[in-house]
Amino acid sequence: MLTLAARHRRRVALLGMSMQKNVTIAAELGYLRVPDDLLLPLEELAGLPPARQVILSTGSQGEPNSALALMAAQEHKYVQVAPGDLVIISARVIPGNERTIGRVVNALYRLGAEVLYEDNAFVHVSGHASQEDLKRMLTLTRPLNFIPVHGEYRHLLGHARLAAGVGLPADRIFLIEDGTGLEVTKTAARVVGKFPAGRVLVDGKSVGDIGAVVLRDRQLLAEDGLVAVSLVVDARGAVVAGPEIASRGFVYVKENEPLLEELKAAVLAALAAAEP
Incomplete structure (x- = not known):
């Protein structure tokens, strides 16, 4: 994909921490050749004409809040899917993910994109052993x-x-x-x-017998998520530790470390701007 992009004078942006790390490691070990000046940060790639862009993204299983799912929902900060765009999902559907992937594919089609995936094109080779x-x-x-x-x-x-x-x-x-x-x-x-095996519902020190209120709260967390900020300030209001960001049901932390760093910076900026 990188070679084809360079051949057709396109620039490439990598979305997702796992994608960036895998490309970096593969290039360092010599398994992947990345042409010079091919990669661009996404915010810079967005300034190029669509015909000169290639985006390699995570989210092939329709994971909520993944880059591809956000694009399909028109909620991505830099990428707006438009008629004429081509989306290639080079992955097989993991059993159980059919509905989530189907929603993403349908949303991409509604935006006018053409979607190639395992149902209509040979675009994936299994990574499992034969x-x-x-x-x-x-x-x-x-x-x-x-x-x-x-x-x-x-x-x-x-x-x-x-x-x-x-x-x-x-x-x-x-x-x-x-x-x-x-x-x-x-x-x-x-x-x-x-031996007993299966799902065990746990809430604090309670195991097994979980009430309706707890299940409702867990459902809200699953749908909307939670972000908590913790820090330590001294008597003058100066930050001496943190801030630390904890989230549940918000984003995949491993793939959104830059976003969490932005949140920390926003917290510090808000504190600095606050009146003593």
């Missing part, structure tokens, strides 16, 4: 005991069958699910029964 990769790993490591993990039951079963296919003994392959106990020693492993 069957041959898994068999090679099992052959190289020859585990004493093997527990397939990750995915639904059908995936676990398929992985267990792969292990049997490369010669692992059937009594050393444990196809277990959440709540199944497994005792492992230096020489053997065995199933030791079932």
Whole structure:
């Protein structure tokens, strides 16, 4: 994508801390070549004609408050999706995210954009290991005991069958699910029964029996979020520690560190402007 952008004289902005970190690490390790003067901060890219812009963004699973979701909702500070724009979602839908991704795709279409994603274009290659990769790993490591993990039951079963296919003994392959106990020693492993597993609602020191009021408050937090600011000031009103920003249901902290820094600066500016 970066090479194509440079070839067509487009500049590129990276949105999301994880995107920026991954590109930086890949470039430092030599896995990714970033042409000189290709990358621009988003606020500078916004000043270029649309035909000279490329934006690489997080939010492929329709996460609320992700950059792509904000663009689709017309709430992004710098990016306004317009007719003629092309949005490529290079990711497969993770089971359970169908509705959130569908809402984002529909919103982008309503704004006049063309959207390419797994339903209508071949724009993604799985990052998961293939069957041959898994068999090679099992052959190289020859585990004493093997527990397939990750995915639904059908995936676990398929992985267990792969292990049997490369010669692992059937009594050393444990196809277990959440709540199944497994005792492992230096020489053997065995199933030791079932244990309670599943969702546990916790509120403070209360576990399990959560009242309607608490659930209502949690729902409000989930929909609107909460931002809390804490700091320490001395007798003269001077800040001696902080401010620290804590949020719940507001933004993804790891991908919005610059925003939190802006909030801290705004708090300090407000304090400085306040009357003694």
